[in-house]
Amino acid sequence: MHNRWWRDAVIYQVYPRSFADSDGDGMGDLPGITGRLPRLKDLGIDAVWLSPFYPSPQNDAGYDVADYRAVDPLFGDLGDADKLIAEAHNLGLKVIVDLVPNHTSSAHEWFRQALAAAPGSPERDRYIFREGRGPDGALPPNSWTSMFGGSAWERVPDGQWYLHLFDVSQPDLDWGNREVREEFLAILRFWLDRGVDGFRVDVAHGLVKEETLAEYDYPTAVLGGLEPVGPPPPMWDQDGVHEIYREWRELLDTYPGGRILVAEAWVQPAERLARYVRPDEMHQAFNFLYLEAPWRADALRDTINTTLQANDEVGATTTWVLSNHDVVRHASRLGLPPGHGRLHGIGPEDPQPDTALGLRRARAATLQMLALPGSAYLYQGEELGLPEHTTMPHEHRQDPARARSGHTVVGRDGCRVPIPWEADAPSYGFGPSDASWLPQPAIWAEYALDRQQGVPGSTWELYRAALAARKEHALGSGSIAWQLPGDSGFSAPSGGPGAGDDGADVLAFRNGDVLVLTNFGAAPVSLPEGATVLLTSEPLDADGRVPTDVTVWASI
Numbered sequence: 001m002h003n004r005w006w007r008d009a010v011i012y013q014v015y016p017r018s019f020a021d022s023d024g025d026g027m028g029d030l031p032g033i034t035g036r037l038p039r040l041k042d043l044g045i046d047a048v049w050l051s052p053f054y055p056s057p058q059n060d061a062g063y064d065v066a067d068y069r070a071v072d073p074l075f076g077d078l079g080d081a082d083k084l085i086a087e088a089h090n091l092g093l094k095v096i097v098d099l100v101p102n103h104t105s106s107a108h109e110w111f112r113q114a115l116a117a118a119p120g121s122p123e124r125d126r127y128i129f130r131e132g133r134g135p136d137g138a139l140p141p142n143s144w145t146s147m148f149g150g151s152a153w154e155r156v157p158d159g160q161w162y163l164h165l166f167d168v169s170q171p172d173l174d175w176g177n178r179e180v181r182e183e184f185l186a187i188l189r190f191w192l193d194r195g196v197d198g199f200r201v202d203v204a205h206g207l208v209k210e211e212t213l214a215e216y217d218y219p220t221a222v223l224g225g226l227e228p229v230g231p232p233p234p235m236w237d238q239d240g241v242h243e244i245y246r247e248w249r250e251l252l253d254t255y256p257g258g259r260i261l262v263a264e265a266w267v268q269p270a271e272r273l274a275r276y277v278r279p280d281e282m283h284q285a286f287n288f289l290y291l292e293a294p295w296r297a298d299a300l301r302d303t304i305n306t307t308l309q310a311n312d313e314v315g316a317t318t319t320w321v322l323s324n325h326d327v328v329r330h331a332s333r334l335g336l337p338p339g340h341g342r343l344h345g346i347g348p349e350d351p352q353p354d355t356a357l358g359l360r361r362a363r364a365a366t367l368q369m370l371a372l373p374g375s376a377y378l379y380q381g382e383e384l385g386l387p388e389h390t391t392m393p394h395e396h397r398q399d400p401a402r403a404r405s406g407h408t409v410v411g412r413d414g415c416r417v418p419i420p421w422e423a424d425a426p427s428y429g430f431g432p433s434d435a436s437w438l439p440q441p442a443i444w445a446e447y448a449l450d451r452q453q454g455v456p457g458s459t460w461e462l463y464r465a466a467l468a469a470r471k472e473h474a475l476g477s478g479s480i481a482w483q484l485p486g487d488s489g490f491s492a493p494s495g496g497p498g499a500g501d502d503g504a505d506v507l508a509f510r511n512g513d514v515l516v517l518t519n520f521g522a523a524p525v526s527l528p529e530g531a532t533v534l535l536t537s538e539p540l541d542a543d544g545r546v547p548t549d550v551t552v553w554a555s556i
């Protein structure tokens with residue numbers, strides 16, 4: 001059904017700074033994106049999600065928004081946004097924009113007014129200002145820490161403190177304030193009226209804080225609500241957030257064409273996350289449990305089961321994601337030595353990923369992901385097999401998490417490097433000049449689109465073929481049935497180191513008429529009698545068996 005397009009959609013994340021630069025200033029822009037949309041259509045995606053392009057001091061790469069109803073001159077203007085939306089729609093692509101409601105930039109008009117106004121004023125009440133502790137209020141109101149490191153509180157000249165769960169230039173809004181809610185409803189209308197098909201909601205689990213701002217002395221991960229220890233954190237996943245999304249949903253439902261809300265919520269377990277996608281709330285939530293699962297058959301099987309079940313219970317489809325602008329690209333993450341599961345950056349001093357192994361596994365992982373029922377999110381450059389830029393000299397790095405953590409966190413710049421389109425052009429075809437806001441490594445030439453288009457076996461062609469086959473076999477709207485070696489017609493791994501007769505190293509399922517099999521073990525695995533291979537992430541061995549770290553789609 002047209003209005004439910006998102007249930008099985010493949011949604012491609014464009015990171016505007018790094019996608020395509022039309023004017024040669026080294027910063028990607030909206031006309032650059034519009035010009036390249038035909039390539040994305042050609043890839044076979046259904047929708048694009050654009051990371052923020054709004055006016056911003058760019059202290060957190062645009063996730064510090066100073067004006068929610070305009071375009072930063074770095075990226076163009078509102079006319080360019082309109083053209084982008086129109087061109088995408090002409091091509092049959094949907095457009096999702098990023099909405100950052102947890103905090104504004106400190107350069108936002110509201111925050112300027114708050115600083116100019118007195119404690120207790122309505123201007124301050126839009127944010128979370130509090131008195132400090134200690135005799136002269138010189139201690140922060142509580143022990144909360146910023147996701148980027150350091151205290152989550154900053155003192156202003158008159159002695160009050162304001163909360164910022166992220167950078168000091170990202171003050172948290174007070175969602176208990178009706179004026180804040182009205183303002184965001186108006187912002188939603190502004191973009192809905194311009195024709196956008198949905199919103200990716202930044203830090204969707206953070207808007208409401210526990211009322212008393214109770215102490216919380218447990219470690220909080222950078223960007224994460226995925227808390228390994230401690231009681232439920234008072235700043236994340238409070239029940240009150242759901243009321244906000246119900247109100248937004250009501251508004252979206254008054255618009256035609258299936259407009260959607262996607263939660264970026266680092267919440268676990270899966271049942272808590274599924275609460276964001278109940279029928280009267282959001283449509284989708286990113287499945288970070290899948291992204292974080294280790295490269296093992298049992299771990300992935302459990303994650304897939306758990307998330308499918310949790311979503312089924314609320315009648316939602318599941319999403320799948322392996323990379324985005326906040327995590328190490330999966331082509332590098334999956335090539336790290338065991339025990340180095342770094343998520344938020346790899347620096348030159350760190351153990352380096354095995355590039356070939358990482359790419360091999362990344363291709364296998366993607367082929368598995370694209371066969372799962374529900375919606376899949378791709379991050380720009382993964383269709384080229386791009387690795388993380390792990391050796392970027394630190395002086396180029398801009399992620400505020402790096403400075404705020406006292407340089408203990410490398411930061412997320414390595415996955416944000418402008419992407420290569422043409423091997424022999426300046427800035428690898430990112431723009432008309434050599435300029436690039438983050439340095440591109442020389443190996444980018446190998447990954448450029450023009451080196452991959454029409455080349456059998458290239459990562460680009462693998463993604464294209466997979467997206468086409470996914471549509472043809474309706475995998476996105478299917479359902480899965482696990483297959484175990486021992487099931488009729490399915491033979492067990494045929495010996496060798498690491499092979500178990502129990503199929504522990506194999507993950508296999510059927511989705512409609514397609515058998516999907518990933519071999520995690522060292523020994524090759526045979527396909528069932530009569531299976532016809534549709535796609536493989538790497539060639540099969542000489543005996544037609546599935547080698548290690550390979551995914552196969554076969555029709556049976």
Ligand code: GLC
Nearest residue numbers: 060063100166202203223326
């Ligand atoms: C989200 C964004 C991330 C940003 C943070 C603060 O996690 O994806 O890039 O730094 O929110 O807005």
